[in-house]
Amino acid sequence: MTVTSSIIFLNSTEQSQIRDLLRRTAKTEIMPRFQNLSAQDVSTKSRDDDLVTKADLASEAMITAELQNLFPHAVVVGEEVISKHPSLRTQMADHEICFVIDPIDGTWNFANGIPLFGIILSVLHFGRPIYGLLYDPVMDDFIEADLGQSTCDFSDAQDRRRSLRTAQPRAAEDLTGYIHFGLLPKETQFTLAPHLPKFRRTSVLRCSCHEYRILAQGHVDFCLSSILNPWDHAAGVLTTQLAGGVSKMFDDQEYNARLTEGYLLSASSEETWNTVADILRPVLWKG
Structure with missing residues (x-):
């Protein structure tokens, strides 16, 4: 060491x-x-x-x-x-x-x-x-x-x-990403669903490992999660950041394994992070 x-x-x-x-x-x-x-x-x-x-x-x-x-x-x-x-x-x-x-x-x-x-x-x-x-x-x-x-x-x-290098910024309607939709409370799903067509495509792989791998390789633009288990996210946060992206909470707080509540948004760039956050943060986050 x-x-x-x-x-x-x-x-x-x-x-x-x-x-x-x-x-x-x-x-x-x-x-x-x-x-x-x-x-x-x-x-x-x-x-x-x-x-x-x-x-x-x-x-x-x-x-x-x-x-x-x-x-x-x-x-x-x-x-x-x-x-x-x-x-x-x-x-x-x-x-x-x-x-x-x-x-x-x-x-x-x-x-x-x-x-x-x-x-x-x-x-x-x-x-x-x-x-x-x-x-x-x-x-x-x-x-x-x-x-x-x-x-x-x-x-x-x-x-x-x-x-590796993350993807370049682009307009919201051209962005693809992962949103852990099924892990949100049902009432939140109903609130969020009308906003998803603002992006080109949102999906989920049921595997944070591959979601972060694909983000770091520049093949998708963002990943959003409300379940903050460190075993799912700590490595992916770092790969995103060191590949040129941004990974932080909706309140702009840096990720730390101490965190147990909130929304973690990882994106290919600062500009993309802001684009996604401007759409999703008012819907999901009440801070």
Whole structure:
């Protein structure tokens, strides 16, 4: 690890070890179970479509154990542990170095045999994301953001790297984006729905990992969420910012894992953020 301005950043060797860990986890615990789950391998959490599988639990356990071995002084928390011990959610922003894991983001897709899921890993410094990985186990490629180097890169299965850049600004009627519409209260959905045709297209992938990957690669313009789970958003916030975009709350507050309420808008540029916010903020946010 490298200390810069009181922030401890991962060095290149440590980053390589983490990428290798995610690859091994996918090959060992995730991909052999893809399209190969029994009914007993899948259960529900908060809702009937909020799923957890044997692969989620096994991959989180493997990643957690190896990170604790590699970084014995760091705190390591995963989505599935937090679902059983919710108090950990409020504590993760209290630490100088905290690894946050979503072992399978897009579990509904995974459990239903849809090859649109990923592993999300982030490193927080008192709740602020300083490193993030968005890994696609199907294609074996990464999007990696490193605040210490101010880089956001794509790395393919052969480890060929290229830097990423978000899309250029354009008019509202030409924008496409992701809005987590189904997670909003029903009354909010009815209020919001008439405003969606102001954009070219809005959709959802049921996978924050791929939504943020597509945003960082310049293929969509924005992503809006009201569920602020750090395992879903911390890495994606950083990839958006370091690829040239803007990611912050409707009240202009910078994202931090401490936040539990509000609307997080990530966009390809400051201009696009303002365009989307001017349409959606008056409808959704009462601040």
